[in-house]
Amino acid sequence: MSNTLSILIVGHRGLLGQECMNRLRPLGRISGVDIDTCDITRPEQIEAVIDSSRPDWVINGAAYTDVDGCESNRELAWAVNAGGAGNLARSCRSRGIGFVQLSTDFVFDGRKGEPYLEDDVTAPLSVYGASKLGGERAVREAGGRHIIVRTAWLFGKGGKNFPDTILKAAQSTDPLRVVEDQWGSPTYAPDLADAIGELIRKDARGIVHLTNRGSCSWFEYAVFILRAAGIKKEVIPVSTEELPRPARRPRFSVLSLARYEGIVGKKMRPWQEAVKEYLLNWQNSGNIIT
Numbered sequence: 001m002s003n004t005l006s007i008l009i010v011g012h013r014g015l016l017g018q019e020c021m022n023r024l025r026p027l028g029r030i031s032g033v034d035i036d037t038c039d040i041t042r043p044e045q046i047e048a049v050i051d052s053s054r055p056d057w058v059i060n061g062a063a064y065t066d067v068d069g070c071e072s073n074r075e076l077a078w079a080v081n082a083g084g085a086g087n088l089a090r091s092c093r094s095r096g097i098g099f100v101q102l103s104t105d106f107v108f109d110g111r112k113g114e115p116y117l118e119d120d121v122t123a124p125l126s127v128y129g130a131s132k133l134g135g136e137r138a139v140r141e142a143g144g145r146h147i148i149v150r151t152a153w154l155f156g157k158g159g160k161n162f163p164d165t166i167l168k169a170a171q172s173t174d175p176l177r178v179v180e181d182q183w184g185s186p187t188y189a190p191d192l193a194d195a196i197g198e199l200i201r202k203d204a205r206g207i208v209h210l211t212n213r214g215s216c217s218w219f220e221y222a223v224f225i226l227r228a229a230g231i232k233k234e235v236i237p238v239s240t241e242e243l244p245r246p247a248r249r250p251r252f253s254v255l256s257l258a259r260y261e262g263i264v265g266k267k268m269r270p271w272q273e274a275v276k277e278y279l280l281n282w283q284n285s286g287n288i289i290t
Ligand SMILES: NC(=O)c1ccc[n+]([C@@H]2O[C@H](COP(=O)([O-])OP(=O)(O)OC[C@H]3O[C@@H](n4cnc5c(N)ncnc54)[C@H](OP(=O)(O)O)[C@@H]3O)[C@@H](O)[C@H]2O)c1
Pocket: 010, 011, 012, 013, 014, 015, 016, 017, 034, 035, 038, 039, 040, 041, 060, 061, 062, 063, 064, 065, 080, 084, 102, 103, 104, 105, 132, 151, 152, 153, 154, 155, 159
């Protein structure tokens, strides 16, 4: 890897942001800011931070990511996820800086029934999805050198994530009820950070779908996590209707990795391998199945 780039991570305390700070070091000089010094809804703070760190690339890991919370905080969702992305993209554009925006599988309605391509029609079902799509549009309209990375079902150390939730819930005497009719691709934050690094190295452009390989339902994901951790616990499959949430989610939001693999010439590893590594590293279970 070349060792010459300067990269600024915005939202460096978030799940992905932390891993970008760790994993992108081989690319060069990595710095990070979060909402306390760089609120992305405040253009003047963005300008000050960018002018002092003078990066070659900015990666935007900052977002309002509470999918259900977005339903009742529509203005904040749009201000951060759309407005903030646009503010960053314009600041980068006017200085000739490359910009990586993170987006989501929730820009789709899940009706396609096979993996989504980058140019498939978007139709978000939630305020979160719509505001993230607004972010994509704002980045495109800013007109600079940019990559829009759509990812999904992120998990990793130091953030709210599904494996931890399942392992914690398994300690309760109550049966575990997990949705069986929503399909997607779990994505390990360190793998995503590495893959973003690959896209930067290739000086990629446009929208790129990026998750770990393979797909599952939330129910299958939960069963795999428990087996991999060596925990015996009954998991009851339930329908989305049985576990109502404020925000609607797509039923099938698997993303095609063909474009990423074509650009980079490497495959993402299967989500099962990544989950096993996560459990091994961060749960110290010692019960990983092989
Ligand atoms: N997590 C997923 O499953 C998932 C799936 C698909 C796509 N994505 C996308 O991937 C990206 C990274 O997600 P993540 O899960 O790593 O997010 P995260 O853990 O929620 O981190 C987001 C970070 O952004 C900060 N932030 C919030 N509002 C801000 C503002 N106005 N200005 C500056 N910073 C602000 C947060 O600070 P506070 O904590 O103080 O609010 C937090 O440090 C996001 O664009 C998200 O939409 C995530």
